[in-house]
Amino acid sequence: MFSKTCEYAIRAMIFISQQSEHGMKVGIKQIAKGxxxxxxxxxxxxxxxxxxxxxxxxxxxxGGFFLEADEIKISLAxxxxxxxxxxxxxxxxxxxxxxxxxxxxxxxxxxxxxRKQMHDMLLSxxxxxxNRELSQGLKHLKR
Amino acid sequence: MFSKTCEYAIRAMIFISQQSEHGMKVGIKQIAKGxxxxxxxxxxxxxxxxxxxxxxxxxxxxGGFFLEADEIKISLAxxxxxxxxxxxxxxxxxxxxxxxxxxxxxxxxxxxxxRKQMHDMLLSxxxxxxNRELSQGLKHLKR
DNA sequence: ATAATAAAAGACAAAATACTCTTTTATTAA
DNA sequence: TTAATAAAAGAGTATTTTGTCTTTTATTAT
Numbered sequence: 092m093f094s095k096t097c098e099y100a101i102r103a104m105i106f107i108s109q110q111s112e113h114g115m116k117v118g119i120k121q122i123a124k125g126x127x128x129x130x131x132x133x134x135x136x137x138x139x140x141x142x143x144x145x146x147x148x149x150x151x152x153x154g155g156f157f158l159e160a161d162e163i164k165i166s167l168a169x170x171x172x173x174x175x176x177x178x179x180x181x182x183x184x185x186x187x188x189x190x191x192x193x194x195x196x197x198x199x200x201x202x203x204x205x206r207k208q209m210h211d212m213l214l215s216x217x218x219x220x221x222n223r224e225l226s227q228g229l230k231h232l233k234r
Numbered sequence: 235m236f237s238k239t240c241e242y243a244i245r246a247m248i249f250i251s252q253q254s255e256h257g258m259k260v261g262i263k264q265i266a267k268g269x270x271x272x273x274x275x276x277x278x279x280x281x282x283x284x285x286x287x288x289x290x291x292x293x294x295x296x297g298g299f300f301l302e303a304d305e306i307k308i309s310l311a312x313x314x315x316x317x318x319x320x321x322x323x324x325x326x327x328x329x330x331x332x333x334x335x336x337x338x339x340x341x342x343x344x345x346x347x348x349r350k351q352m353h354d355m356l357l358s359x360x361x362x363x364x365n366r367e368l369s370q371g372l373k374h375l376k377r
Numbered sequence: 378a379t380a381a382t383a384a385a386a387g388a389c390a391a392a393a394t395a396c397t398c399t400t401t402t403a404t405t406a407a
Numbered sequence: 408t409t410a411a412t413a414a415a416a417g418a419g420t421a422t423t424t425t426g427t428c429t430t431t432t433a434t435t436a437t
Contacts, residue, residue: 092235092322095425098329105340118383127330132426138385151434152382167341179235186241187270189377197248197364197373198310205352212344221340230340234332238395261413275396281415294404295412 097174100136102126102232104170107146107156108163108218109225116155127233136174143173163219171213180210240317243279245269245375247313250289250299251306251361252368259298270376279317286316306362314356323353 093101106125110117119137123130137156141148145165148156158165171179183190184202192199224230236244249268253260262280266273280299284291288308291299301308314322326333327345335342367373 092325092327093329095329098327101341102328102339120383129426131428134384135386135426141384148384149434150382150384150432152436154383154434156384182235184235184241185245185375186236186238187374187377190374194374195372196245196375197368198244198359199373201355201359205348205355208351209348212348216341216344225340229338230342231330231333231337232328232339234330263413272396274398277414278396278416284414291414292404293402293412293414295406297404297413299414 092179093171094175096136097171099126099128099133100140100174101167101170102128103133103137104140104146104165104218105221105225106232108158109222111157112219112222114157116149116153116157118155122156125232140170140173145170145173158218163217165218166214167216167218168210168213170218180206235322236314237318239275239279240314242269242271242276243283243317244310244313245271246276246280247283247289247301247308247361248364248368249375251301252365254300255362255365257300259292259296259300261298265299268375283313283316288313288316301361306360308361309357310359310361311353311356313361323349 103122103126106122107117110121110125117125119130119134122128122137123133126133137146137148140146141156146156146162147159148154168180171177183196184198184206185196187196190196190199221230225232246265246269249265250260253264253268260268262273262277265271265280266276269276280289280291283289284299289299289305290302291297311323314320326339327341327349328339330339333339333342364373368375
């Protein structure tokens with residue numbers, strides 16, 4: 092479904108959102124532990140997301156990753172698009188380049204429906220909406 | 235979503251179903267051309283599906299791949315499971331091994347819904363149901 | 378200024394996926 | 408029984424994805 096990179100990216104963004112809820116910054120080591128991800132790998136991923144403006148970072152002591160006020164509205168769909176591109180939301184299920192309404196693959200119509208539901212679900216899911224449930228231990232990001 | 239291997243597998247099975255509708259067998263070359271897939275690669279994939287009993291084959295002149303009567307009821311979900319395993323239908327969206335109803339990831343509930351819709355769709359889609367539309371040029375398997 | 382901290386960057390390695398090429402085996406028809 | 412046909416099998420290559428390690432750069436506090 093999602094690439095490993097994308098899975099880590101989503102988990103990291105949700106984790107940062109929760110940890111930085113009150114202006115705190117989070118270091119890579121904390122993030123890596125907090126979401127059970129390889130430290131250097133998640134570092135790469137976050138550097139990429141940072142360049143793309145989905146997350147902020149600052150170097151030096153007391154540095155780390157954090158979200159700006161308006162970034163809590165970032166959706167999981169935004170993250171997926173930034174990391175895996177939008178093939179999941181627009182591509183053909185059977186991998187046909189020229190698949191379209193006019194020249195559809197056998198699965199085209201049925202898949203378009205499912206795909207839209209998935210897209211809508213990910214668009215409506217915002218990184219910050221899980222903060223409380225995570226704090227209360229009702230949802231998990233490890234293992 | 236699906237691996238390339240799986241995309242080819244689904245397209246090949248649908249193609250074989252259509253071509254072998256009236257007891258004809260199809261060679262690998264025909265299949266490869268018919269679905270725009272690398273010949274030797276699709277051969278491997280079909281050998282695997284053949285071992286798993288999803289398609290029949292016979293060697294020698296007039297040989298090729300074909301479906302037995304009851305195999306036209308094979309669903310796309312069967313093919314996906316045979317090729318990619320059932321991670322798509324049962325695994326966690328965020329890649330968490332221990333994600334479950336009791337220890338859910340943030341996306342668990344929302345994703346379970348989508349995943350079931352996709353599973354149901356693929357379970358209800360049978361390889362043979364596209365035969366007519368393909369013959370009429372209303373659906374396509376190339377490019 | 379200096380030492381400590383923490384992200385950024387770059388090179389590298391391992392594993393998985395995707396794909397190719399060659400040889401072997403089975404079947405059929407002449 | 409021989410030649411042609413077509414899948415099966417196996418070895419090998421290429422690319423992408425995933426992950427590691429080391430060095431550099433920026434920031435902060437002392």
